[in-house]
Amino acid sequence: MKILIDENKTQYKANLHCHTVHSDGKWTPLQVKEEYKKRGYSVVAITDHEHLINHSALSDNEFLFITGYEMYVMSLPFDYLNDSQSHMNLYSKTPENKMLYYTPSITKYIPKEELENLQYHKLVENRELTVDFIRQTVEDAKKCGFLVCHNHPTWSFENEAFAPAYDNCFAMEMYNNGSYQMGYSEYNQHYYDYQCNRGLEMGVICADDNHNTTDNPYWDAFGGMTYILADSLEYGEIIKAMENRNFYASTGPRIFSLSAENGVLKVETSRAERILFVTNNHYRKAVRAKENETLTTAEFVVDERIKWVRVEVVDYEGKRAFSRAYRVKEILE
DSSP states (O other): OEEEEOTTSEEEEEEEEEOOTTTTOSSOHHHHHHHHHTTTOOEEEEOOBTOOOOOGGGOBTTBEEEEEEEEEEOOSSOOTTTOOOEEEEEEESSTTOOOEEEOTTOOTTSOHHHHTTOOEEEEOSOOOOSHHHHHHHHHHHHHTTEEEEEOOTTTTTOOGGGGGGGTTOSEEEEEEHHHHHTTOOOBOHHHHHHHHHTTOOOEEEEEOOBOOOSSSTTTTSSSOEEEEEESSSSHHHHHHHHHTTOEEEESSOOEEEEEEETTEEEEEEEEESEEEEEESSSOOEEEEOOTTOOEEEEEEEOOTTOSEEEEEEEOTTSOEEEOOOEEHHHHHO
16 A cells, blocks of 8 residues: 555644734734644744745744744836736754745845845845746755745646746645635645646645734634655654655645555545645546535546546635645556
């Protein structure tokens, strides 16, 4: 039997896109910890805009902060209403990393005392919104010890021409709660499937992108989550699980196990209205709960004519969970 999502592994509930008072958010890191911890989260990556801070002093045995930041790329002059841009979250493999990708004009969230001793990998005066520039940025970030996630392509107005820029990203946001709450259709299955059809092997993340700045500070929080399957709640173990794409994404439902045996893919989930097996072609399957019955498991016979398959779970509120795409060789070998 091939175990793809191991029911015996602890699933650490995580929000991997979060802003605080250190950029354009309202909550302090301590408030973030308090609010997320009491809702069952074990991991939060604080990804303040262009501001890399190590918050590990606030971590404990039950809660872990991942060091990271969000960077953006846009060509100048920039028309905010109409122009495309690129946003990426950079997650550091070690909590103490300080190596920014530095552009002097983008410093409004960095205090002057930090700027005087700022450590950075590369000085770039202007960021150009091109495939080559973004691709080089991802490669530079990886050299500096970061995992890179492609953020909210719908909100960013990115079409498929930008897809090759993210070839070296370990994951993509399948759902971004902040964008969705603002009125964007930030479920990105089409973009993700396009990347898989290009041959990429990427994980999928659902994240909040919370700023907590509205009259209701909970408006953009607790809507997107990523369940990380790791051996322990230690920084290195969580990062290793992320790097190996041992996680799945959700806006509500759970995927308890995913396994393959004799060419049959089997999934066990929380209570669902539908379970979908999505592939690169028309050989797919949708299992739907019968009236007044509960659906918690489904099976799919894997055909060698497909290149990849992913599982999507839809609950009775329309919320979804997503596995990453698994290549047929991962299932049949």
